Amino acid sequence: MKTVDAYNFAGKKALVRVDFNVPLDKEFNITDDTRIRATIPTVMKIVNDGGSAILMSHLGRPKGGPEEKYSLKHIIPALNEAFGREVKFADDCIGQSAADLAASLQPGEILLLENLRFYKEEEKGDVAFAEKLAKLGDVWVNDAFGTAHRAHASTAVMGQFFTDRVAGYVMEAELVNAKKVLGEAERPFTAIMGGAKISDKILIIEKLLDTVDNLIIGGGMTYTFTKAQGGQIGKSLLEADKQELALELLKKAEQKGVKIYMPVDNVCADDFSNDANRQVVRTGQIPDGWEGLDIGPETVKLFTEVVLASKTILWNGPMGVFEFENFATGTNAIAEAVVKATEENGAFSLIGGGDSASAVNQAGYGDRVSYVSTGGGALLEYMEGKTLPGVAALD
Ligand code: 3PG
Ligand code: MG
Numbered sequence: 001m002k003t004v005d006a007y008n009f010a011g012k013k014a015l016v017r018v019d020f021n022v023p024l025d026k027e028f029n030i031t032d033d034t035r036i037r038a039t040i041p042t043v044m045k046i047v048n049d050g051g052s053a054i055l056m057s058h059l060g061r062p063k064g065g066p067e068e069k070y071s072l073k074h075i076i077p078a079l080n081e082a083f084g085r086e087v088k089f090a091d092d093c094i095g096q097s098a099a100d101l102a103a104s105l106q107p108g109e110i111l112l113l114e115n116l117r118f119y120k121e122e123e124k125g126d127v128a129f130a131e132k133l134a135k136l137g138d139v140w141v142n143d144a145f146g147t148a149h150r151a152h153a154s155t156a157v158m159g160q161f162f163t164d165r166v167a168g169y170v171m172e173a174e175l176v177n178a179k180k181v182l183g184e185a186e187r188p189f190t191a192i193m194g195g196a197k198i199s200d201k202i203l204i205i206e207k208l209l210d211t212v213d214n215l216i217i218g219g220g221m222t223y224t225f226t227k228a229q230g231g232q233i234g235k236s237l238l239e240a241d242k243q244e245l246a247l248e249l250l251k252k253a254e255q256k257g258v259k260i261y262m263p264v265d266n267v268c269a270d271d272f273s274n275d276a277n278r279q280v281v282r283t284g285q286i287p288d289g290w291e292g293l294d295i296g297p298e299t300v301k302l303f304t305e306v307v308l309a310s311k312t313i314l315w316n317g318p319m320g321v322f323e324f325e326n327f328a329t330g331t332n333a334i335a336e337a338v339v340k341a342t343e344e345n346g347a348f349s350l351i352g353g354g355d356s357a358s359a360v361n362q363a364g365y366g367d368r369v370s371y372v373s374t375g376g377g378a379l380l381e382y383m384e385g386k387t388l389p390g391v392a393a394l395d
Contacts, residue, residue, distance in 0.1 A: 001394050003167045004042055004141060009051030013105060015137030016042065016168065017154045017390075019146035019374060020057035020075055023358070028074040032358045034366070035146060035374045036075065036082050042143045042168035043083055043110065052105040054137050055079075056093060056113045056154055058147065064120035072115050079112060087112050093119070094132045102136040116154050123150070125157045134161035143168025145175075148390030149378040159393035167394050170374060175391070177371040178382050181314050181350050187213055190310040192303070192334065194219030195317030195355065198242045198249075203384045204316070205249060209256050214310065216261045216303050218295050218319035218330070222283075225250070225262060231284025234268065236291040261306055265296030267320070267327060274324035294320030295330035307337040308345065315360075316353040316380065322362070331359045339368045352379040 018039045023031045030036070039055075046053045060070040072089075079087040085108070090098040093113040105111055113136075116122040121129035130153035134140070140162040142148075147155050148171070159165050181189070191212045193201050198221045208215060217225065223236035228243035253260045263283050268290040269276035280296045281287070295303070307313060315338060319330040338360075341347040349369040351360050354376040366372050373379045382388055 001167050001172075001391075002165070003172045004045050004169060007139070007164070007166050009046045009049035009139070011107065012051040012139050013054060013102065013137040014046045014051050014139050014141050015054045015056065015133065015158075016046070016141040017144045017147070018055050018057050018168075018170075019144040020055070020072065021059050021146065022075065023354075024074060030075060030078050032361055033078055033082075034357060034361055034372060036078055038170045038374050039143055039168070040082055042141065042170060045169070046141070047083075047108045047110065050107045052107055053110045054102055054105065054113065055087075055110065056116055056133065057144070058117040058122065058152075058154075059115050060117075062115060062117050064117070066114075066118045070115050070117070072112060076112065079110070083110055085110065090114060094129070098136060116152075122153045125151050125153050127153075127157060129153045130158035131161055134158045139164040139166060141166045141168050142390055142394055143170045144390060145171045145373075146375045146378050148375070148388040149381040149386070151389035156389040156393040165394050171391070171394070173371070174373060174375060174379070175382075177350055177373070178379060180348055181312055182211075182383065185211065186311040186348065188310050189312040190214040190216060190306055190314075192216040192218065192307070192313065192315040192338075193317055194221070194315075194319050194331075195353070196220035196237055198224055198239055198246060201317065201380075202245065202249075204380045206252070207384050208314075209249075209253055209258050212258055212314075214259045214261060214306050215253060216306060218263060218299070218303070218334070219317050222263055223292055226284050229284070232286055233284070233292065234286035234288055234290040236268070236286060261302060263295045263299040264302060265298045266292035267294035267296055267330070268292045269327070272321075274326050276326075278326065292320075293324065294327040300330055300333040303334055304337040307334065307341050310341055311345070311347050313338055313341060313347055313349040314383075315349070315351050315356050318355050318359050322355075322359045328359075332363045335360050335363045335365050339365050342369050352376070352383075
């Protein structure tokens with residue numbers, strides 16, 4: 001795989017697929033700009049070589065036509081700041097105006113195209129649409145690791161129209177760091193899996209059972225395990241049809257000699273809100289009308305001990321509803337433990353997934369772990385052993 005390091009962009013127009021699918025609040029403020037900051041080295045390499053960059057991305061999941069709330073124009077101020085220059089904007093990713101803007105681009109300049117998913121052809125991997133995009137530049141740079149699990153026009157299909165296909169620094173770093181936990185992990189290797197649903201994590205958990213020493217399970221999905229084991233979970237999250245699967249996973253872990261750690265206590269609430277009444281109860285003893293929204297203090301102690309004894313840590317998914325300040329304690333405490341293991345014990349820590357990355361950044365720990373992935377689904381699929389179309393298209 002050729003990377004931007006080995007390419008001279010002087011005089012070239014680089015068409016760069018990035019993943020600027022960033023979370024925005026109601027006023028269109030970016031609440032986590034990790035994915036934007038991550039692309040700075042690639043974009044700077046291109047412009048410092050004397051090339052120009054045409055950035056293309058999707059934002060959200062529009063229904064196949066323009067939608068104001070998914071316009072990429074909202075992120076232009078953040079791009080101006082990140083790249084230290086005025087970024088131009090084409091309000092249509094194809095068509096005459098995009099072609100004119102691309103053609104007039106001077107060395108050192110940057111152009112952002114409007115949301116690719118305003119055309120349904122993008123997600124369909126339409127070849128004619130990919131060709132139209134390809135005409136805008138001379139070299140294709142794929143730096144969108146976060147979207148590499150999608151076989152879309154801009155992430156994979158358009159590669160066929162270029163002799164020069166180059167991986168950006170984000171793509172390269174993501175693959176290097178993922179490989180560190182896939183193959184050569186130093187032991188003990190602990191995976192921390194959280195999040196709401198077992199169904200989202202089942203494949204990765206099964207895969208990890210072959211490699212990890214410890215598996216910590218936290219977050220919303222644990223209530224399905226507890227219920228399956230006969231505990232009381234009140235009105236906590238439950239995937240009723242996944243209870244058997246949960247028990248099977250535990251059995252498999254035992255057969256493979258993987259130690260499983262699950263919450264021993266929970267912070268529960270009488271309402272799904274930050275201001276709800278709270279109480280800490282033993283796992284499996286959540287009263288009717290209450291729901292678990294965080295791990296409890298005993299669990300934090302238990303999980304912290306395991307994390308601090310680890311040499312490789314993979315974390316995907318929060319321990320609770322960290323978006324509510326009153327239920328972020330468990331997630332923040334685990335983030336702290338991961339930082340400590342990294343800084344004081346020399347552990348390698350990889351944080352994956354949109355939510356866990358946000359949680360780590362929100363707590364201010366983004367720079368104090370080994371690597372924060374920009375990929376959610378993409379990282380999981382890569383870890384599951386799948387070929388990512390966006391990576392394959394670079395070979
Ligand atoms: C993501 O955030 O998962 C990527 O940007 C891909 O977006 P998608 O899940 O809507 O395809
Ligand atoms: Mg996704």
